[in-house]
Amino acid sequence: MRHAQGPLLTIDLTERTASTTAIDDRLATFVGGRGLNTSLAYDRIPFDADPLGPENRLYFSTGPMQYSTTSYTGRMAATSLSPLTNGLCSSNAGGFLSRNFTGAGYAAVELVGASDDLLAVHVREVGADGEPDVTFEAVPDLAEAEVSAVSDRFAETRDLEPEHVACIGPAGENAVRFASVMTSDTRAFGRGGLGAVLGSKGVKALTFDGEAAAELDLDWPDEAGEVHREAATSDSIMKRQGTTSVTELANEVDALPSYYFAETSFEGVEGISGDRVAEKKYKKGTCSQCAFACKLPTRDEETGVETEGPEFETVMAFGSNAGVDDVVDVMRANELCDELGLDTISCGDVVSMFLESEDEFGNAGLVRSLVEQIAYREGVGDKLAEGVHRAHEEFGAEDWTVKGMAFAGHDGRALNGQGLAFATANRGADHMYGEFYPYEYPLVDPDDALDPEGLEGKPEKLVAKENRNAVLDSAVICKFSRGTVTDDRLAALLDADYDALQSLGARIVELERAFNNARGFDRGDDTLPYADAIEGFDAALSEYYALRGWNDDGTVPDHGDGLDAGSRATADD
Known part of the structure; x- marks a missing residue:
């Protein structure tokens, strides 16, 4: 390999x-x-x-x-x-x-x-x-x-x-x-x-x-050139709008969190849509060696704000979830987060939580002030800097997190498989860990699309997707390569059998889970604020554990030395 x-x-x-x-x-x-x-x-x-x-x-x-x-x-x-x-x-x-x-x-x-x-x-x-x-x-x-x-x-x-x-x-x-x-x-x-x-x-x-x-003199298979060529010649809308190309679709199918998750669509979506972001894009942007060039250098001539993005998750967190309907205001929040060193999803969600408590949805000036207060832990920002999970009770808000991590977009109340993916993800309510939403919008070929409602048959697909993403994150290959880095090509690039890659992904996921189990995580942490609203959620969660060979309480069985990645260090090492 x-x-x-x-x-x-x-x-x-x-x-x-x-x-x-x-x-x-x-x-x-x-x-x-x-x-x-x-x-x-x-x-x-x-x-x-x-x-x-x-x-x-x-x-x-x-x-x-x-x-x-x-x-x-x-x-x-x-x-x-x-x-x-x-x-x-x-x-x-x-x-x-x-x-x-x-x-x-x-x-x-x-x-x-x-x-x-x-x-x-x-x-x-x-x-x-x-x-x-x-x-x-x-x-x-x-x-x-x-x-x-x-x-x-x-x-x-x-x-x-x-x-x-x-x-x-x-x-x-x-x-x-x-x-x-x-x-x-x-x-x-x-x-x-x-x-x-x-x-x-x-x-x-x-x-x-x-x-x-x-x-290093490495011999790469023909598939490496095929991937690069298809990335260069693709006419994907992401080359113009990045991930914000999904914004209006998410709104149409009631999967766009809005007003601190109280709603799942936003009447002001046009003002923060992919079209509005594309209008502010002033040049191409990419990552090292990548011909796909889906990044979004943006600039607003009137205000002088210049940033990269916002991507869809930032549009959700600082746009619809905050009740803000002007893409320039979202750009300003995005720029602040980049300069101050803040995750835009968690920051936007905790700011939206505060806006709800103060009945201040849509107040873009307050949003920017709160971002700065959070970064410097000044005033109310000191409490908000703790994140939604630790701060929500003080502000009389619901705890919109999984395992303490604030939710990304692609709302699981509409996209039920993505909801299950949020719950099982070892790192919390992150959309890219299981990345199930493309099947449910859908953003994939019709033959691969799934009904967004219900969970029948989805645990097996989710296990395979989590395993594959763990391999991509190890290779390291961007997840926006879907449709280009096929299973066969991934196996060729890594000089491995695809089943062996699935086994590797499963081992990585299990090591993460075992570590978290040792810190007290179990089935009670694999839940959602809306779990009761998804038919068959508990049964699907049990099926997911069974497919992974885990206990029904969400813990990894004691495999003895077989689980260890190497030899456990002690606290004194």
């Missing part, structure tokens, strides 16, 4: 040291990306760790596809114990960082301990002496600096462009539980609050540079 190359680089922030470990056997088993990160986290993060404590660890990695020149491969993975969900969480980001990460020559980077001083950590290609080239730079002057200011600093002082930088904004330093790690200025490791983990370790930024990947 094709896999990532290189050792594990461990950076001890307490001691300010760096060391490498050969992980060839682990790479051969877990490929890279999310799979590799999950296996390392399962072995090395104590089950009772505090997500914001020094015993937590944060992993960054790429997969084998980042050594190719194939489309859909400009992404990389990050994994840690989430301060938002209190469980294991993987996130991935696009942009251009992944190629510079592979250039440094490591399969994965592990951050351990914590620094008392605010640091930038610079990782360069291993030196001629075989020792890691890691520099620890104190950056007190970057305290609470916005993301673009961090990029500017390293462009000026180290001749490194934003695509070499992963950093946090003020939100990460202030332990906002849904803070992002940002790269290329506008791309985010968004969900789960990994920016707060980086902040808790006293790290403002990581930079990567080197040419090690260029020395």
Whole structure:
């Protein structure tokens, strides 16, 4: 099976040291990306760790596809114990960082301990002496600096462009539980609050540079060229509107959360539609090596706001869910979140919750003020920075989360399979973990489409989809490659049998679940605010567990040593 190359680089922030470990056997088993990160986290993060404590660890990695020149491969993975969900969480980001990460020559980077001083950590290609080239730079002057200011600093002082930088904004330093790690200025490791983990370790930024990947002589199958060619020639609407191309469809089928989830359609949808976003797009945008170019550099000439996006989930969170019907206002909120280092979905949802409590839906000025208050934990922002799950009671609101993570769009009350996918996802109410919604709108070929109502036959499909997505996140391949990276092509790209890839995906999902079980998660966490409204939900959940070979209480059976990714670390390691 094709896999990532290189050792594990461990950076001890307490001691300010760096060391490498050969992980060839682990790479051969877990490929890279999310799979590799999950296996390392399962072995090395104590089950009772505090997500914001020094015993937590944060992993960054790429997969084998980042050594190719194939489309859909400009992404990389990050994994840690989430301060938002209190469980294991993987996130991935696009942009251009992944190629510079592979250039440094490591399969994965592990951050351990914590620094008392605010640091930038610079990782360069291993030196001629075989020792890691890691520099620890104190950056007190970057305290609470916005993301673009961090990029500017390293462009000026180290001749490194934003695509070499992963950093946090003020939100990460202030332990906002849904803070992002940002790269290329506008791309985010968004969900789960990994920016707060980086902040808790006293790290403002990581930079990567080197040419090690260029020395690898890898033989890629013909399918790699086919994927790239089809990405270039596709006439997909996503090339013009990105993910916002689904906005009006979601509204038509009552799957667009609105007014803090009180409604599932929005009368002002035209003002935040894909057409409105496309009107603000002023150039093409893409990720490293990708010819699909679905990103959305946007600009409003009248106000001067310039950002990348908003994507559909941001349009939902800061648009329909907040009662805001002007795409420029959504662009402003999106720009603020990127600069301050905030996940737009969780931030928009918690802001919408506050708007509901104050009867202020549609107040775009208040929205922007709240985003800033959250990032700096000022005023009411200090409570909102804890996220919907921890704050909802104080504001008299419903808890619209799964496992503490706020909901994305594609409402499960209309798309019932996606509702089940929200419930089972190990990282919470995230739409890309099971990614079931394309079958129910549908956004796939008619032969693959499913009735959005009901759950009959869907658990088996969901298991296969979760497994496949775990492999994509390990390869690492963008999920917008659906229809182009077919099952056969995925198997060819990874030099593996597709059934073996399904088994790998199942193992990754199970390791995540076992880790969370050890922290107290069970069936009671696999639920929805509207579970009673979906016919057959409990039976489908039991079927899902049975298909995975898990206990009916949502826990993984004790497999003894067979479950371990390697050998469990102790809290003292």
